[in-house]
Amino acid sequence: MAINVTRWSICLLVLLSILPSVFGLYFYLEGSEQKCFTEELPKETMVTGEYTAEEWSEEHNKFIHNKEVGIEVIVDELPSGNRIHSQKLSPKGQFKFTSAESGQHAICIFTSTAGWFSSTKIRLNLDLAIRDIMDDATEASEGTLSELAQRVRDLNHKVGDIRREQSYLRDHEREFRDKSEATNGHTVTWTIVQLVVLAITCAWQMRHLRGFFEARKMI
């Protein structure tokens, strides 16, 4: 009985130690591979990313937390290619940046310690939040939150996300409407251009043929 309990608890401990540090979405980075994510951001919005990086260790045969691993994050504005944020970070932590212009941004993450030929495999847990997480930290420090308060806070964040998405859709729809009307105008423009070309060609053809036949004295 005692041996079974020991075995069970040791199994549980081993299982817990190989679990990802944060339950959530994760992916693997091989060597100096870069993974990029795009986000549509409004002007001057703060984005916080929380991540945990673990390195595959051959001797332990599992993913371990290695302090030597360096993670680098770069953020580019997509249409112009401007780099608005570049940061080298420790294996576990968070990064923040503020978008300057509204538009598509590419957030790229890769390991900065891996050389060209190294075969380190990194497991990266990532959570991106388009808001300032500092607010959560300052409020939480005022005392442990009850679960209901935490859920209300999560709902507030979700409503903020919905509002942001709505204003993005509104701007995008305005652009779409402008483009639709421009295309409609161009249909008329190019048809008129075609008619003009047709008329000119007709006139030239008639004139040329008349000249040709008059020269041959057939008209």
Place this chain on the structure above:
Amino acid sequence: MTRARNMPSLVTTLLAVITTAFFSWSLLVSSTAEATALTYNVGAHERACFYAWADVPKKKLAFYFAVQSGGSFDIDVDVRDPNQKQMLSLEKERQGDFVFTANEIGEYSFCFSNDMSTFAEKVVDFEITVENEKRASSLTQEEKDKSRGPQAQTDAMDESLFRLTGELARIDRMQKHFRTRENRNFSTVISTESRIFWFSLVESGLIVAMAMVQVYVVRTFFSGSRRTHV
């Protein structure tokens, strides 16, 4: 004699209690659902995989994806359970919204594969949520004391928060659906504009070329050795 025998069993019991306490604490502290939404650019012939961990059986994994731009707005999807058994395999799908019950503990993989495109990059918007079971009593004893209200009120608030969360999630999904459609519409309008321009140019060119060919043919009819046939 009895003391020596009790010592190892005490240690093991303590160990069991510590591990159980740690495990239940981590369950209690985790939120009701953890969702991560990301937008990833899958290059041509690229296979990109993302993973989620189910630590307890019977957890629900919700997976949503929608192709935002690129080619014909479709992608191949492959979802596998910890034993590499295929849970979902889709080819050339535009979007999908699925809920899986994670029967086994382990790593579930969600892979997007863009093998069908020679050069088109696909932008895929996806969200993976790990949902915990709604616990019967979600407040600990101290929180119940802290709330300073009758139990019925707290339960009612809990219930309405749960409904609010559900409704907001539906609004969020609907918005994502509209965003995907809007992107597609935008792409159609850009394509229409480009088509109008190029086809008009080609038609004008054709008109001019045809006029010249006609004039040339008429000239050859009336000149040279064919004069006798006219």
